[in-house]
């Protein structure tokens with residue numbers, strides 16, 4: 001029997017980013033993988049698990065409509081108690097910055113089980129944006145024993161907070177995920193996506209769901225998107241809407257009823273990656289899409305005021321558009337009208353990974369657990385791409 005590693009996560013993005021790691025773990029003789037999902041994003045989490053054939057041994061199923069962050073976090077923490085007692089893992093892996101991440105790390109600490117933090121060291125420096133993620137991930141950095149940072153910038157953030165031991169730069173596992181499932185020219189399953197002409201039209205992929213954009217910022221974003229569709233007859237906007245009612249209500253009110261704006265249900269990851277391959281560009285407040293889209297050569301306008309991903313801005317793969325209508329419109333118009341501006345962004349090098357992050361993380365776990373002599377190799381975008 002190998003050392004038991006329990007992965008704890010509960011949201012769609014965490015599942016996408018942890019899935020290739022879990023699959024990699026199954027091929028490591030010294031490690032035994034135990035998966036515990038919290039179910040924080042129930043209906044959009046399960047399709048990801050199915051796609052990667054992951055059957056969790058523990059499912060806390062904590063999703064309740066409209067529950068507060070305090071209730072959610074405490075339910076995850078309490079739900080983990082029996083799971084940890086039964087599984088008795090040697091090591092815990094948490095991912096990112098959600099309520100499940102914080103509660104998973106804290107539960108591990110209370111049981112004196114070492115915690116590895118995947119996607120460590122992202123910071124905006126603004127404790128309320130993203131909310132509550134900025135504080136979640138900062139707290140987890142001070143609970144975890146091993147830190148797997150996607151980039152050197154993330155490692156620098158940890159260093160400034162005095163976290164220097166067992167910190168590795170690995171690249172982001174989302175690049176491993178996209179490389180393992182992106183397929184060439186498989187037809188869409190969604191009839192709306194099937195019906196669009198990706199050669200003669202400019203298909204803009206939109207996602208917008210972050211809590212700090214709720215209310216006025218989201219309304220400004222949606223109004224700007226509608227104005228964009230009205231300004232350019234060649235534009236088709238595709239928006240797979242997050243299930244949260246605080247997103248759906250304004251989206252339907254401000255974007256509904258336009259023949260070239262397509263409001264869809266959430267897409268499964270494969271369909272999402274197909275769309276990402278074929279779209280013209282992305283407008284989004286999602287973190288994951290900022291990392292994924294550049295792998296497929298698509299410019300991203302980030303619909304947020306702050307970013308914890310400055311490497312992408314620096315590399316030129318994304319631009320911070322904010323939430324003011326005029327700036328969103330002017331940046332989007334430039335990318336629609338100016339081929340040189342478009343190709344500068346589309347051709348920039350993705351700073352987030354080379355598809356080998358999972359191997360480095362598993363090497364790091366094995367090294368920590370004494371199953372290997374050497375620490376993992378480190379990711380560096382210039383040497384790998």
Ligand code: UDP
Pocket residue numbers: 012013016207209240241265266267268269270272285286287288289292
């Ligand atoms: N995603 C998806 N279907 C959708 C919208 C997003 O599969 O309809 C994927 C997307 O490709 C990315 C992840 O979900 O991998 C991003 O999740 P989300 O935007 O919820 O969260 P964030 O990245 O901001 O944490």
